[in-house]
């Protein structure tokens with residue numbers, strides 16, 4: 503009986519692998535040329551300063567609407583785009599489009615501090631990445647000093663000369679850097695002060711639990727102190743309730759992002775949100 507059961511488990515496992523492989527290949531194929539077919543768009547979410555009347559930052563988030571199929575989440579397609587290399591071309595499109603949009607909003611007189619774009623490790627490893635970021639940004643008419651790249655912790659572990667040069671070039675042009683989803687990845691804290699990072703974004707899993715779980719609230723406070731000790735501004739993502747914001751403000755968290763302020767919005771609604779001064 504045990505053998506039979508083992509056999510079934512094995513078979514089930516194989517079917518599962520076949521299914522995910524098929525899905526992966528299907529996504530890979532669909533991703534090829536999706537930029538040219540104009541299937542991508544960006545939505546935007548404000549990052550609101552806790553104190554004073556500093557204008558918010560704006561994070562650009564990628565959206566993929568597949569013709570005849572519908573919405574596909576970045577959580578599902580970004581890893582596939584990374585493994586097949588498409589992320590480089592998609593990432594260039596995201597950078598260009600975000601900068602173009604920022605220029606348009608600036609011209610329209612809207613007030614915001616920076617535009618932030620998510621960057622995957624695969625993009626950073628591409629030779630000439632830093633130079634290309636600066637070139638794309640300038641070509642779009644935007645200022646590198648008001649462009650922020652959001653990187654995850656995993657990127658910073660891959661210490662290499664190439665990566666150091668990349669960060670050096672970005673820093674020389676004043677491009678801002680943030681660590682995204684902080685606290686979820688591998689946190690070898692030594693890397694934190696080796697790179698010119700200005701912002702630490704606490705992962706939203708901390709925010710969702712910090713009011714109900716004592717340990718999480720302690721860790722969240724510690725991250726805020728750590729960021730400040732390293733001269734960084736600390737951002738919390740995923741604040742959904744007024745209580746989240748109140749507690750974070752109280753703890754000295756510098757900026758807050760989340761559904762409490764607004765969900766990510768298409769360009770026109772984002773402009774409206776900025777215009778209405780709903781901060």
Ligand code: C2E
Nearest residue numbers: 563564576577580596620621622740741742760761762766
């Ligand atoms: P992220 O950069 O950490 O972005 C934050 C995610 O949390 C977004 O999901 C956003 O919609 C969501 N979010 C914001 N506020 C709240 C909240 O209050 N509650 C909850 N439950 N969620 C909130 P989204 O847009 O689905 O993006 C998921 C991830 O996909 C991003 O996480 C980022 O890692 C990746 N991603 C998105 N756009 C790009 C891109 O252009 N390039 C790359 N490489 N990755 C991207």
Ligand code: MG
Nearest residue numbers: 561620652682
């Ligand atoms: Mg992000």
Ligand code: MG
Nearest residue numbers: 682683703739
């Ligand atoms: Mg994040």
Ligand code: MG
Nearest residue numbers: 683705706739
């Ligand atoms: Mg996150």
